[in-house]
Amino acid sequence: MYIKKRWQSLLILMLAGVLLMLAGCSNSGDNKQAAAPAGKETLPKEIRIGYQVSPNGELLAKALGLAEKKFPDVKISWLKFDSGRDINTAIASGSIDFGLIGTPPGTAGIAKGLPYQVYYLHDVIGVSEALVVKQDAGINSLQDLKGKKIATAFGSTSHFSLLTALKQQGVNPAEITILDMQMPDLLAAWHRGDIAGGYVWQPTQAQLIAGGGKVIITSKDVADKGGLTGEFGIVYTEFVKQYPHVVKGYIAVLDEAVHYYRDHPQESAKALAKELGLSAEESLKAMNEIIVLDAAQQTEAKYLGTPGQPGEFAQLLKSTADFLVEQKTITNAPDLTIYQKAIRNDLYEGNK
Numbered sequence: 001m002y003i004k005k006r007w008q009s010l011l012i013l014m015l016a017g018v019l020l021m022l023a024g025c026s027n028s029g030d031n032k033q034a035a036a037p038a039g040k041e042t043l044p045k046e047i048r049i050g051y052q053v054s055p056n057g058e059l060l061a062k063a064l065g066l067a068e069k070k071f072p073d074v075k076i077s078w079l080k081f082d083s084g085r086d087i088n089t090a091i092a093s094g095s096i097d098f099g100l101i102g103t104p105p106g107t108a109g110i111a112k113g114l115p116y117q118v119y120y121l122h123d124v125i126g127v128s129e130a131l132v133v134k135q136d137a138g139i140n141s142l143q144d145l146k147g148k149k150i151a152t153a154f155g156s157t158s159h160f161s162l163l164t165a166l167k168q169q170g171v172n173p174a175e176i177t178i179l180d181m182q183m184p185d186l187l188a189a190w191h192r193g194d195i196a197g198g199y200v201w202q203p204t205q206a207q208l209i210a211g212g213g214k215v216i217i218t219s220k221d222v223a224d225k226g227g228l229t230g231e232f233g234i235v236y237t238e239f240v241k242q243y244p245h246v247v248k249g250y251i252a253v254l255d256e257a258v259h260y261y262r263d264h265p266q267e268s269a270k271a272l273a274k275e276l277g278l279s280a281e282e283s284l285k286a287m288n289e290i291i292v293l294d295a296a297q298q299t300e301a302k303y304l305g306t307p308g309q310p311g312e313f314a315q316l317l318k319s320t321a322d323f324l325v326e327q328k329t330i331t332n333a334p335d336l337t338i339y340q341k342a343i344r345n346d347l348y349e350g351n352k
Contacts, residue, residue, distance in 0.1 A: 041245045042243070043071065043073060043074050043243070043246065044074060044097075044239075044242075044243060044246065045074065045075060046074065046075040046076075046077055047067070047071060047074055047075070047076050047077070047097055047098070047246065047250075048077045048079060048095065048096045048097045048098070049062075049067070049076065049077065049078050049079065049096065049097065049098045049099075050079050050081050050087050050090050050091070050096035050098060050099035050100065051078055051079070051080060051081070051099075051100055052080070052081055052082070052083070052084075052087070052100050052231075053080070053203065053275060053276060053277075054100065054122075054123070054128075054201065054202070054231060054290075055128065055202055055203075055272055055276060055283060055286040055287045055289075055290065056122045056123045056231065056261075056290060056292050057122060057123075057254050057257040057258040057261050057292050057294075058100055058122055058233070058254060058257065059272060059275050059276075060257045060258075060260065060261050060268055060271060060272055061253050061254060061256070061257035062078055062275065063271040063272055063274070063275050064257065064260070064271055066253045066256055066257055067250065067253050070249055070250070070252065070253050071246070071249065079095075079096060081099075082153070082182040082183055082184065083105070083153045083155070083156050083182055083183075084100075084101040084102045084104070084105030084106060084109075084155065084156055084157075085105055085153070085154070085155045085156070087099040087100065087101045087105065087234070088101070088105055088108070088109045088114055091109070091114055091115065091116050091234065091236060092114050092115070094115075094236065094238075096236065097235065097236050097239045098233060098234070098235050098236075098239075098250065099116070099233070099234045099235075100122060100231055100232070100233055100234075101231065101232060101233075101234055102125075102156055102157035102160075102229060102230070102231050103157055103160070103228075103229050103230050103231075103232070103316065103317065103320050104155060104156060104157055104159065104160040104229070104320055104324060104329075105155045105156060105157075106118070106232060106234060106317070107317045107320040107321045107324060107339075108155065108321075108324055108329060108330050109234070110317065110321075110334070110338065110339060110342045111321050111324075111330050111332070111333060111334050111338075112330070115236060115237040115238070116234040116235060116236055116237055116342075117234065117235055117237055117240060117342050117343070117344045118232055118233070118234055118304070118313075118342055118343045118344060119233050119234070119235045119240065119247055119251065119344045119347055120232060120233035120251060120254055120295075120298060121230060121231075121232045121233075121293050121297075121298060121303050121304060121313060122230070122231045122232055122233060122254075122292065122293065123230060123231050123290045123291055123292045123293065124223075124228065124229075124230045124290065124291040124293070125157055125161075125201075125219045125220075125223070125229045125230055125231065125290055126218070126219065126220040126223070126289050126290055126291060127215075127218040127219070127220045127289045128201060128202050128205070128219070128286060128289035128290045129157060129158050129161060129199070129200065129201045129202075129205070129218065129219040129229070130199070130200070130205055130215045130216075130217065130218040130219065131150070131162065131165070131197060131198070131199045131215065131216045131217050131218075132197055132198060132199075132200060132205055132208040132209060132213040132214065132215055132216070133148075133150075133196055133197030133213060133214060133216055134190075134196055134197060134212060134213060135212055135213065135214050136212075137196040137197065139196060139197065139216060140216070141216065142165060142166060142169045142171050142216065142217065143169070143171060145166075145171065145175075145176045145196075145197075146171070146175040146176060147175065147176070147177075148176060148177065148196040148197070149177045149179060149194065149195045149196055150162070150176055150177070150178055150179070150195065150196060150197050150198060150199065151178070151179040151180075151181040151186045151189060151195045151197075151198040151199075152178065152179075152180070152181070152186070152198055152199040152200065153180065153181065153182055153183065153186075154180040155329065156201075157201070157219070157229040157230075157231070158199040158200055158201055158219075159199070160227070160229060160320065160323070160324075161199060161219045161222045161227060161229055162178070162199040163323075163327060164222050164227035164323070165217055165221070165222045165227070168222065168225050168226075168227070179195065181198070183200060183201070183204045186198045186200060186204065187204055187207055187208070190208055190211060190213075191211065197213070197216070202276065202278075202286040202289065203276045203277050203278050203282070203286065205286075206278055206282050206285075206286065228316060230316075232313075233254070235247055235344070240344065240347075244347065247344075247347055248347055251295055251347065251348075252295070254295070255294050255295035255296075258292050258293065258294040258295075259294060261287070261292055262292070262294075265284060265287065266280075266284070268287065269281070269283040269284035269287060270283075272286075272287070295348065298345065298348055299311070299345055299348050304343050304345040304348075305343075305345055306345050306348075306349075307345055307346045307349070310340045310343070310345075311343075311345070313343065314336060314339040314340040314342075314343055315336060315339075317339040317342075318333065318334075318335075318336045318339050321333035321334065321339075
């Protein structure tokens, strides 16, 4: 009897030890998942940012390591994309959390129901996008494009501006061979002599000009006649739902970058030069070709607006969608309310 009771006691002690070990493991796993000190909001283990090489505040934030400073305990992964079309593909597959996209592909993505929302308007495009043609191609106006091969990235802001410019000046696109090329392929085709020109953004624009090109029309010219384009930030819907405080934190990162961009243009140009593949002087020129926006400007009536008073940006997206339907790029354009609901201007409440 004594031996039996002794074995029962040992079994109880062993079971208690196992339960304590399991409890310890469980607590350890919870701490790793939280990835944040006690009392603070949960952080993701990784933030995946899909960026494009554009001379704006986000690229400067990358160059200065501002996101890494803001989230020191989180892995920041910067993933480079050549166009908004590729950003749409990445967000659809859930492989990025944040992305930078132009108005036409972003408009199309919302129309197709891709899982993202708009959280920041990075910049309004001016002369940073333009139609560049070879000086010896005999092209001095859009009318001279007839019978020529012109390349651009389909579905991009450049493609939108090219088609808008042709419409504004009464030129039939069917009389031009318009080729779909990403910027690296377009640059190679230019050097081979396969194309007479391209509607491109920076830094490709500067590279074409350096390679014997001249500007015929810019996106500022197109915008002055009603064809406005810009670049904005999108965030994966599930990410902003789970980590709204992280999105607000990233907005603060972008705001810091934009203010540094404005207050220290020479230093910013030097930091961007490596990212853009241009000299500091060329980078500064590219910076002056767009209008970058800080966090305070986001809620202005002409941009994102507020939850109570939606801004004009939603209407711009709706108008762009109508144009894309006309061009048969998308099959239908959603109601204005769909674009208004896609804009997360509520993330700025209480931050003024």
